[in-house]
Amino acid sequence: MSNYTMAFRTIEGSEKFKHMYDANLSLWKVDYESFYVTTRFGETHILAAGPKDAHPLILLHGFGFGATMWYANIHELSQQYRTYAIDILADFNLSVVTKPYKEKKDCAKWLSDVLHALEIDQTAVCGHSAGGWQAINFSILYPEKVNKLILLAPAASFIPFYKQFFVRLFSIMIIPKRSFVINSFCSWFVAKGNKVESSLFEQFYLGLKHYKFTKTIVPSVFSHEDFKKINMPTLVMVGDKEVIYNYEKMLKKAQQLIPHINSKVIQNAGHALSIEQANEVNDHIIQFLNKKETIETL
Numbered sequence: 001m002s003n004y005t006m007a008f009r010t011i012e013g014s015e016k017f018k019h020m021y022d023a024n025l026s027l028w029k030v031d032y033e034s035f036y037v038t039t040r041f042g043e044t045h046i047l048a049a050g051p052k053d054a055h056p057l058i059l060l061h062g063f064g065f066g067a068t069m070w071y072a073n074i075h076e077l078s079q080q081y082r083t084y085a086i087d088i089l090a091d092f093n094l095s096v097v098t099k100p101y102k103e104k105k106d107c108a109k110w111l112s113d114v115l116h117a118l119e120i121d122q123t124a125v126c127g128h129s130a131g132g133w134q135a136i137n138f139s140i141l142y143p144e145k146v147n148k149l150i151l152l153a154p155a156a157s158f159i160p161f162y163k164q165f166f167v168r169l170f171s172i173m174i175i176p177k178r179s180f181v182i183n184s185f186c187s188w189f190v191a192k193g194n195k196v197e198s199s200l201f202e203q204f205y206l207g208l209k210h211y212k213f214t215k216t217i218v219p220s221v222f223s224h225e226d227f228k229k230i231n232m233p234t235l236v237m238v239g240d241k242e243v244i245y246n247y248e249k250m251l252k253k254a255q256q257l258i259p260h261i262n263s264k265v266i267q268n269a270g271h272a273l274s275i276e277q278a279n280e281v282n283d284h285i286i287q288f289l290n291k292k293e294t295i296e297t298l
Contacts, residue, residue, distance in 0.1 A: 013210025024068035039113035045094035050078030060131030066093035072278035092207025108141035126150035133219035155219035189271035191241035239269030
């Protein structure tokens with residue numbers, strides 16, 4: 001097993017983070033396996049659930065929230081699929097970087113290494129926010145390895161972030177105090193009246209405070225040429241209370257760039273749509289995955 005403590009500034013900080021990570025794993029109402037695979041860029045931590053002989057489904061989390069963020073989805077998704085929630089390398093979680101990324105192609109090569117270690121030739125890939133960007137990036141470089149692509153409020157990718165996103169992000173880097181991080185950043189993502197477990201925000205805060213930052217690749221908009229390589233059936237979902245960009249403009253651009261795309265606006269959901277409206281998001285994902293023909297809009 002990898003020594004996850006190497007990913008943090010101090011042993012004490014790593015233990016605080018791991019304690020909260022485990023607390024969030026207790027929200028997973030399924031049996032799961034926790035293990036590491038080796039890649040050319042580092043040791044990657046994975047949580048696997050569901051029947052071992054079922055079709056695979058890769059889950060890629062949003063920035064800073066780790067594989068534990070799928071607590072509201074894992075039970076439903078793992079009923080029919082062998083589901084792998086991956087701690088994305090160079091983000092604060094239990095994965096450990098040994099060779100920093102230099103360019104966005106490296107992120108795709110890392111995920112290719114993960115699939116190779118898992119002995120997966122082709123899979124469905126679902127990514128939230130920065131994980132959505134990772135999913136697109138991987139599908140551009142390795143389209144033959146992705147049979148279906150699911151994007152939940154993908155970060156940048158189609159259109160740039162609002163400036164306010166960077167203002168808030170840089171603010172919490174400068175002032176990493178718990179109340180400020182949670183109130184100014186984490187809670188901003190969630191539509192009024194919706195609930196995300198506070199322990200997930202605490203995990204984000206502890207990661208921000210204690211993680212030993214290495215070079216990472218910030219999500220950016222892909223080119224028209226890049227999107228020509230995305231030919232697999234694709235589902236994009238976004239909340240009607242999205243805050244990181246204008247969701248209507250994002251969907252319009254996505255529909256122009258990806259020929260076989262299904263799109264769905266989730267009502268009364270912010271950026272954390274997979275938690276805020278978990279039942280609806282789960283239903284749409286499963287419906288999409290189970291469909292043989294996925295050309296028409298949901």
